[in-house]
Amino acid sequence: MAGGLLLLAGLAELGLLLVLLAAFLAHSLRVVTATLPTGHRLVQLRRDVLRAAEGEVRLASPTSRRDSQLYRQAFEELATSVSGEGAERIERLAREMGLSDQAARWCQSRLWWHRLRGVRFFDHIGGGNDLVPARLGDEHPVVRAAAARWAAHHPSAAAAEHLVAMLDDPDRHCRLVAQDGLIRLGAVATEPLAAYLDRGETPGKALALALAAATGLADARFLWPGLRAAGDSDPGVRAQAATLLAAVAGKRAEQGLLGLLHDPIDPVRVAATRGLGVVSSWELAPHLAGALGDRAWEVRREAALALRRLGPAGRLYLRRALTDPDPYAADMARQVLDLPDRAVGSLGSPP
């Protein structure tokens, strides 16, 4: 009985080992034998695609599945290296070769990785205007994110609307891609984003992302949403609002930032102080000098750096702070002015 079991176990292990070994070697062999010819074929194909795009030759249709994969690779590599008319020609050629039709079929596949492949093809080559927007609501987050990247390359109010809506996506990666996409879209994204922020019913995380995207766009239209967000109950939103106000700038924005200097949460005050440093107005120097005595080290540091950036007016306040009765303010001023310890006497160091 034991002998039989042992034999069975031994044979099972040996069988499994042989199967794994055979799979490994067969796959390796296939890869190795395919790599060299594939490399040559790819180089040739790239050349042919370029000549065909110029109208010099007619490109032969792919003859096998592997061939079509190579065509796709060659087209994608070239399309991502050119822009303007050249990119349009390559896109047209891909349509003529039937590659776009194949990608369109993938976009409607039941398998998420096929849909992903289809969306990525259109993202690299161009086209897909009637198919890819539908994938922005795909059930799989990787496909949604790929579609959002496509949208970022197709500036339109509709694309911006889609990306704004994606700021609420349950998947964090999708939200980040949407934020990135809105910044890339530029001016066309301002209106939908401002409208989204004006609604005032955005949840905390999405609001912070929307404010971050607005910071990237830095348009005056975001002033009021920024000021409203400065009063939000979420500290993350308030900190982001401070960054936005600094990007928008102007008297109202400065007032908003000064208000945030008294926020009870450290990171919010840090963002506000840094924001005042970005605005860099000499009129703000007294407020920044006051922040040198803040209880948070980061706030004191940002205030001191902001004062140094202000030039002579800021340096004046820093020098005054050297004799400040608050040792923390004096120590930070000393560090920013790059003075040795003895220059300000035995003030001690903050813990």
Add this chain to the structure above:
Amino acid sequence: MTLEPLRLFFDVTAWAVIGYFVVANGFWSALLVTAAWQMVQHRRSSEEEDLRWLLSSSVLPRVSVLVPAHNEAATVGESVLALLTLEYPNLEVVLVNDGSTDETLDTLVQRFELQSIHPIYRRVVATRPVRALYRSRLHPGLVVVDKDNGGKADALNAALNLATGTLVCAIDADTLIEPAALLRIVQPFLASDDVVASGGTIRVANGSLVQAGRVVTPRAPRRPVAGLQAVEYLRAFLFGRLGWNRLGGNLIISGAFGLFRRDALRAIGGYQVESIGEDMELVVRLRRAGLERGEASRVVFVPEPVAWTEAPESIRVLGRQRDRWQRGLTDVLWRHRQLLFNPRYGAVGLVVTPYFFLVELLGPVVQALGLVGVAAGLALGMVDVQIALLFLLAVYGWGLLFSIGALLLDELTSRRYEGMADRVLLVCWALVEPFGYRQLSVVWQLRGMVRAVRGRSDWGEMTRQGWRGEPFTMPEPVSRPYPR
């Protein structure tokens, strides 16, 4: 008649050892299956992915690469240059000259035109005294900290104090990172808010062609000691660590290449200088602190970002390294023994830590017991030959399956080697690994455990061949426009 109790003892011991390995192998099998599933998903989602959009993205977090360097004058220039040219849009390199007695600092000053700076920074983590700080005029993203010697953990802590990135990447000075590795290792942080650390695959670079701090032609190691380790590394990373992503999360991120949330590291006080397994200890403490405070604590392994390291080529040096690793494991599990079987820590307390205790720590003891017991039993005629064969099948046959499984996973996904010869060589190393090498490893690990109990905490002398013998020429342009 009097031999019967002894025979019974041998039989019981042999069956207990076999039972132990069936359970342990069951665990590894579960890891392999989970890893294979994740590999398939990873491959599907990264197919035809173009990472170039990330290079021009303004939403990527800043990454500070922390590099401890001690007497690295011969290679530090090229290593730093390779780091500065990594493909990442928002990058800072903080190199710490940890009391080198050679020309490491002079080399850096001359090559990168370092100038003294006086930044306002906070010493969040206590370190040995910092002598001076420098920034490169040629590459403003390079900051050099010159400090008294305090060891790797102390150097990393000094770099952590200076780092301005939201994320910090801890590496060894001799780690060779693939150009797009940072773009890949950062992905878990982009995908989830609760990630505190991510790690990538470390591969053995011995035998590969290295130029300008990059592996330009990967090759399987030709020498046995390095070759056996190459298989071991693939097995450990590709299914050992990948599998844990779904079974409770990792407890180890390699000290050679790992990405961490800077604030989380600072909040726990950085690296433990007195711990011998400082990289594992850090991850365990990070996870533990996160779970205790109800904050982010997920540690994710990503198979695709690859860093290359030089494995020891001499048995003696390898023995010292394994001895130290086992001492580190013992030390970490002792420091964090409260985690063990503690439901408060969820899967970490009930699955991950018990696995490391029962399988990784006690495995060598049981294996040694089985080997000695079976050999003695056979010699005395107390153990049935069939039981001895079953032991070999459970311990070494199954192990071989895991090695070949790991090679297959590698082949199906990252596939770094170009030729058939390298692949066949790896299979050969995998086939011979159970005979001799595994038993030697058990001896080293047991020695490490004994030394840990005795309280020995030195690193032992580690000598490396280095990459300096390789000629410096600019790498050939890659035929593919960008890694896919």
